[in-house]
Amino acid sequence: MRVCVKKTVLCLVATAVLGSLAVxxxxxxxxxxxxxxxxxxxxxxxxxVTAKQVASYRIADGTSTAVPLPEExxxxxxxxxGSALYVSAGGASGQVYxxxxxxxxxxxxxxxxxxxxxxxxxxxGKTLYxxxxxxxxxxxxxxxxxxxxxxxxxxxxxxxxxxxxxGKWLCVANHLPAGASDGAYTAAVVSIIDTSGLSVAANVAxxxxxxxxxxxxxxxxxxxxxxxxxxxxxxxxxxxxxxxWMNTNALSIIDVAEKTLVNTVLLDSVDLGAANPWGVLCAAxxxxxxxxxAGTHEVSVIDRPALHDxxxxxxxxxxxxxxxxxxxDVPNDLSFLVNxxxxxxxxxxxxxxxxxxxxxxxxxxYFSGNLAVxxxxxxxxxxxxxxxxxxxxxxxxxRRGEMLFNDADMCFQQWQSCASCHPDARADGLNxxxxxxxxxxxxxxxxxxLSHATPPVMISxxxxxxxxxxxxxxxxxxxxxxxxxxxxxxxxxxxxxxxxPSPFANLDPPAIARGKALFDRARCHTCHSGPYHTDxxxxxxxxxKDRQADWEFDTPMLTELWRTAPYLHDGRAAxxxxxxxxxxxxxxxxxxxxxxxxxxxxxAAFLRSL
Numbered sequence: 001m002r003v004c005v006k007k008t009v010l011c012l013v014a015t016a017v018l019g020s021l022a023v024x025x026x027x028x029x030x031x032x033x034x035x036x037x038x039x040x041x042x043x044x045x046x047x048x049v050t051a052k053q054v055a056s057y058r059i060a061d062g063t064s065t066a067v068p069l070p071e072e073x074x075x076x077x078x079x080x081x082g083s084a085l086y087v088s089a090g091g092a093s094g095q096v097y098x099x100x101x102x103x104x105x106x107x108x109x110x111x112x113x114x115x116x117x118x119x120x121x122x123x124x125g126k127t128l129y130x131x132x133x134x135x136x137x138x139x140x141x142x143x144x145x146x147x148x149x150x151x152x153x154x155x156x157x158x159x160x161x162x163x164x165x166x167g168k169w170l171c172v173a174n175h176l177p178a179g180a181s182d183g184a185y186t187a188a189v190v191s192i193i194d195t196s197g198l199s200v201a202a203n204v205a206x207x208x209x210x211x212x213x214x215x216x217x218x219x220x221x222x223x224x225x226x227x228x229x230x231x232x233x234x235x236x237x238x239x240x241x242x243x244x245w246m247n248t249n250a251l252s253i254i255d256v257a258e259k260t261l262v263n264t265v266l267l268d269s270v271d272l273g274a275a276n277p278w279g280v281l282c283a284a285x286x287x288x289x290x291x292x293x294a295g296t297h298e299v300s301v302i303d304r305p306a307l308h309d310x311x312x313x314x315x316x317x318x319x320x321x322x323x324x325x326x327x328x329d330v331p332n333d334l335s336f337l338v339n340x341x342x343x344x345x346x347x348x349x350x351x352x353x354x355x356x357x358x359x360x361x362x363x364x365x366y367f368s369g370n371l372a373v374x375x376x377x378x379x380x381x382x383x384x385x386x387x388x389x390x391x392x393x394x395x396x397x398x399r400r401g402e403m404l405f406n407d408a409d410m411c412f413q414q415w416q417s418c419a420s421c422h423p424d425a426r427a428d429g430l431n432x433x434x435x436x437x438x439x440x441x442x443x444x445x446x447x448x449x450l451s452h453a454t455p456p457v458m459i460s461x462x463x464x465x466x467x468x469x470x471x472x473x474x475x476x477x478x479x480x481x482x483x484x485x486x487x488x489x490x491x492x493x494x495x496x497x498x499x500x501p502s503p504f505a506n507l508d509p510p511a512i513a514r515g516k517a518l519f520d521r522a523r524c525h526t527c528h529s530g531p532y533h534t535d536x537x538x539x540x541x542x543x544x545k546d547r548q549a550d551w552e553f554d555t556p557m558l559t560e561l562w563r564t565a566p567y568l569h570d571g572r573a574a575x576x577x578x579x580x581x582x583x584x585x586x587x588x589x590x591x592x593x594x595x596x597x598x599x600x601x602x603x604a605a606f607l608r609s610l
Contacts, residue, residue, distance in 0.1 A: 028393045030048040032049075033352045034279075035354065038101075039083075042060065043056050044059065044355060053067055053068050055390075059357070066390070071089045073089045074088045074094070078121075080124070080125045084101060088131075092505075094111070094116035094132070095111060095116070096109070096119060096141065110147075112139055113134075116131065122163065125143065129161060129163065132151065133159055136153060138154060149198070155191065156175065156429075157174060158173065158175070160214065171190060175212070175213050176211055176427075178429075180571055181566050181572075185208050186430055187206045187210040190216070190254055192225075201259060209230075211229065212428060215281075218256070218282065223257065224256065224262070226254075226280050228251050228278070228280045233246055237440070238476070241415050244415060249273060251265050266336060273415030273416065274295075274300065277292070278351070287304060293351065295414070297348060297351060302340055307340055311327075342378075344382045346374070346384050359377040367399075373385050398495070400493075401488075404418075405417065405490055410478050410486070416477075418473065421445055425448040427444070427445040427447050429566065432445060443570060444567075446556075456538075457469045459553055461554040466494065518603045535555055539555065540588075542585035542588040561576065562608040576608060
């Protein structure tokens, strides 16, 4: 039974790090994405994103109440005393709401930046931290005075956070790598923030190729942080998939006090990928680590003490397997978790957020529109079940395409989904050596936004249109043969993508206006023309190197340019300013050599506003 409750105030709201925020979708879909348990363990609060509502699911009898919301919820945390929820919601003008659970009403609302996610209250309940995803910052809010205290800059798109029990260290997962991508090392980091000084104490580097960070949790004592992510083998040509040749899926362990990476273990099996890890939690007693796999529709249950024992032994110099003879071998060992981990298939599609009560693990199944529950007690045979959250409408073609885009069942041995390299249908910040234009010329991943409206596609324009690229991707990247209707559905999903408003659009209007004039003066508009700032042509602009020196490259559209760093075909330019200066050889793509440093800054401000 499902009861819809309409009130003049906002009531219960729930959480998520969103993967599909900027897609035009029917709001009738529930799209559960994250969970949190009530203080007494009787209810689950479920964020239903595209439905713009939250469900309070009563575990005892399976009933739920739904409360409509004006915006998509994006993150939730329970107050330390269990009486309130702190909810982040919205996009460019995000808010944090305080929801009183006794009266079911919003008692306050505070501005929280662009696409706020993952609110985290301090143990004393006086401070709230929130990830301002597209502001690249952690907001600090004084809950007593209901005022913003500070913004702490982090590297790129913070999407998950957790606070040590003493409140001293806030660990933050940065979704994507920052900086240029044409060097020997490219990876995202976990930022560790000193809450007393409101500053980043360390950025813990993850293994080369780490991207697509989604979930982060701490051990009960706060000693270790656990973060799940993609581990791309981007320095290899994309000739095969076996044994994680292209993408593997990983869990990284960080010593919080030492601010160092302990090691990274692979969540895949030798011949079966565990694509797109999303949620991660540590059991209250510390016995298990649980990970949801959004691409393969399962959960991993890891014996945490045994995992740390094995990692300690190899750190001490003991060879723990034929593959892992030193600590450096572990991130390449697909057998490391054998006998330490159980993989449990769930009865649904797209598990993301997870929660735990006793030995029962609950998962929010995004595309199925329901919950999954399974008892992870090793003495009990796992029997996963579905829990209904209400009626789901028939999927539209675009919704089915979104599901397939995120589904590793599309892929040979389930190593990856389209979303593994295109999280949120955007870019992963890595260079890949695809074979569609020969081997040995890696190029930066492109966003899929507006790809169908701006042919040709691929950086070198080797595909005449996006429809061709989608089918080639299924065949040569997923190594699969699929019915034509699958590709048609993916096309429809990609066409439905909507641009995310720039966080820089209103930051400095005078600078943006000056930059627009400079855009025309520098003749940028001659190629970057039309509604998407591209003339759909290819040009030789002097950025090719070695045997690519004479190559022509597609004129990129500029919508969401602020979101797609690094720049140029090989990602050598970490910033827009670098494109306009060192990346513009002999003024071959715009006359910028005569611009002053201040004018370059203004032109970059305009480009970031698009």
